[in-house]
Amino acid sequence: MTPIKTPFFSPQPMVPVPRRFFVGAFALALASVACTSTAERVASPDTAMRALVVRQSGPSHHLTAECTGEARPDRAVIAGAMTADAASPIDAQAQLDRQLAELTKYVDGERGRLVLLERVRAAGTTSGVRNSHGREVLPFLALQRLEIEFPATVDIDAAFERVRSLGLDRFGSNIRVDRVDRNRRVVVLYRFTALGEELDRIHAQCRAQAMVRWCSAEGMDRAVCALLAGERDAQIKTRALTLRTQQLLNERGGVSSYYLNYPWRSEQLARVEPVGNIAVEFRGTLQLQITDIEQ
Numbered sequence: 001m002t003p004i005k006t007p008f009f010s011p012q013p014m015v016p017v018p019r020r021f022f023v024g025a026f027a028l029a030l031a032s033v034a035c036t037s038t039a040e041r042v043a044s045p046d047t048a049m050r051a052l053v054v055r056q057s058g059p060s061h062h063l064t065a066e067c068t069g070e071a072r073p074d075r076a077v078i079a080g081a082m083t084a085d086a087a088s089p090i091d092a093q094a095q096l097d098r099q100l101a102e103l104t105k106y107v108d109g110e111r112g113r114l115v116l117l118e119r120v121r122a123a124g125t126t127s128g129v130r131n132s133h134g135r136e137v138l139p140f141l142a143l144q145r146l147e148i149e150f151p152a153t154v155d156i157d158a159a160f161e162r163v164r165s166l167g168l169d170r171f172g173s174n175i176r177v178d179r180v181d182r183n184r185r186v187v188v189l190y191r192f193t194a195l196g197e198e199l200d201r202i203h204a205q206c207r208a209q210a211m212v213r214w215c216s217a218e219g220m221d222r223a224v225c226a227l228l229a230g231e232r233d234a235q236i237k238t239r240a241l242t243l244r245t246q247q248l249l250n251e252r253g254g255v256s257s258y259y260l261n262y263p264w265r266s267e268q269l270a271r272v273e274p275v276g277n278i279a280v281e282f283r284g285t286l287q288l289q290i291t292d293i294e295q
Contacts, residue, residue: 061290065210069202073190081170
């Protein structure tokens with residue numbers, strides 16, 4: 001017979017119970033329980049915790065905790081297009097292919113990756129029209145929209161200057177076929193190779209931190225916590241986890257926060273694309289369910 005103490009000065013007396021029992025359902029609210037995770041896996045800072053445990057009859061325990069973390073993009077992306085004009089469509093395509101070959105050689109040497117998107121063919125009556133450099137504009141245009149990916153540690157300004165010299169003459173992901181475009185556009189974006197894996201690390205750290213803090217709370221039954229270690233960890237299920245980013249500047253202006261729900265969906269992950277090389281913060285609420293635990 002083992003007495004169980006109700007934590008936090010409950011007026012209920014200690015009640016003896018059999019050694020073999022199912023632990024009833026409870027709700028646990030953790031305030032300021034924080035976990036921090038980055039690509040470098042920085043350890044979580046210690047924070048204060050307040051807990052309230054309520055025992056009820058039922059098949060499971062429920063645990064709610066704050067979850068925070070951060071991750072930094074690992075890819076810098078230059079978005080734009082290359083063009084070539086000529087007196088015939090075949091010549092325009094051949095000239096563009098030569099320019100792309102030079103660009104590919106440079107990108108490969110910088111451990112980057114060239115992503116070719118749409119190729120556009122355009123034509124017009126351009127007799128007597130000259131460009132800003134005084135050169136006659138020829139009637140046939142070949143345009144290749146593309147993205148150039150580099151490691152986020154690259155000197156992105158030097159890289160941008162180099163690809164401009166190799167023929168990049170349309171800038172941003174929302175390009176125009178016409179050269180006349182007086183609006184400045186965001187040219188460099190930052191992306192994650194595996195944001196889902198970064199969020200999984202945050203999730204795992206927050207789960208572990210929540211369990212540690214729960215089991216270290218005054219009055220918790222150490223025998224129950226011991227059962228949750230090791231192979232019994234499979235009994236701890238994530239019921240819900242929603243993470244929100246800080247406000248991030250958009251490519252086309254304005255700021256937005258992005259919401260990601262566990263399990264992660266690819267379309268949600270793809271939207272997290274900061275225009276600067278900054279650490280993205282994620283903050284939300286983790287809800288755990290601990291299924292029937294038999295002592």
